[in-house]
Amino acid sequence: QQQVKQSPQSLIVQKGGISIINCAYENTAFDYFPWYQQFPGKGPALLIAIRPDVSEKKEGRFTISFNKSAKQFSLHIMDSQPGDSATYFCATPPPGSARQLTFGSGTQLTVLP
Amino acid sequence: EADIYQTPRYLVIGTGKKITLECSQTMGHDKMYWYQQDPGMELHLIHYSYGVNSTEKGDLSSESTVSRIRTEHFPLTLESARPSHTSQYLCASSELGGAGEQFFGPGTRLTVL
Numbered sequence: 001q002q003q004v005k006q007s008p009q010s011l012i013v014q015k016g017g018i019s020i021i022n023c024a025y026e027n028t029a030f031d032y033f034p035w036y037q038q039f040p041g042k043g044p045a046l047l048i049a050i051r052p053d054v055s056e057k058k059e060g061r062f063t064i065s066f067n068k069s070a071k072q073f074s075l076h077i078m079d080s081q082p083g084d085s086a087t088y089f090c091a092t093p094p095p096g097s098a099r100q101l102t103f104g105s106g107t108q109l110t111v112l113p
Numbered sequence: 114e115a116d117i118y119q120t121p122r123y124l125v126i127g128t129g130k131k132i133t134l135e136c137s138q139t140m141g142h143d144k145m146y147w148y149q150q151d152p153g154m155e156l157h158l159i160h161y162s163y164g165v166n167s168t169e170k171g172d173l174s175s176e177s178t179v180s181r182i183r184t185e186h187f188p189l190t191l192e193s194a195r196p197s198h199t200s201q202y203l204c205a206s207s208e209l210g211g212a213g214e215q216f217f218g219p220g221t222r223l224t225v226l
Binding site: 032040041043044049087089102103104105 | 155158220
């Protein structure tokens with residue numbers, strides 16, 4: 001079974017700071033690495049995803065950095081805002097199947113005002 | 114906003130009752146999923162389906178069952194609810210090809226007394 005190791009489990013950042021969440025995977029059947037954002041009482045929603053023909057993808061304040069040789073990818077949130085406070089999940093397809101995702105254990109981000 | 118719906122949003126029932134959690138999507142997605150999640154914690158895949166009359170068990174063993182008689186509908190049933198079933202249940206759907214974006218419903222918060 002695919003292992004996706006996500007860290008840290010929780011993160012507290014001051015408003016305006018940089019939030020960094022990391023994920024490491026063992027193997028994958030498909031080059032697709034998404035990050036999901038979940039607010040309390042809601043289902044997760046896709047935040048940003050990368051297909052690693054590039055090493056970095058940026059959308060507004062959110063950036064994915066991908067290191068294929070190290071089998072790691074990370075989410076960077078620049079100028080973190082209190083509205084970014086949520087749980088973040090990385091995900092990747094497991095080996096042997098490109099048709100579903102294995103999610104990381106989640107990171108609870110709190111951005112202090 | 115994703116067109117995937119779950120009812121009820123909250124359910125409090127007594128031990129031994131049979132319950133069905135409803136999930137419907139209007140996006141025409143072939144793939145549907147059920148996840149179990151304690152608030153803010155890891156997502157555990159309990160069932161998935163690749164289309165009508167297709168159902169598979171996920172990574173986490175569950176006493177629940179599912180059916181897929183129509184593309185848009187993927188209900189989850191517990192024949193005899195127990196306190197250990199208390200959790201949040203999230204339904205999701207995605208297109209058939211590859212490991213693309215999963216769209217999540219708002220979830221059902223189940224409490225078994």
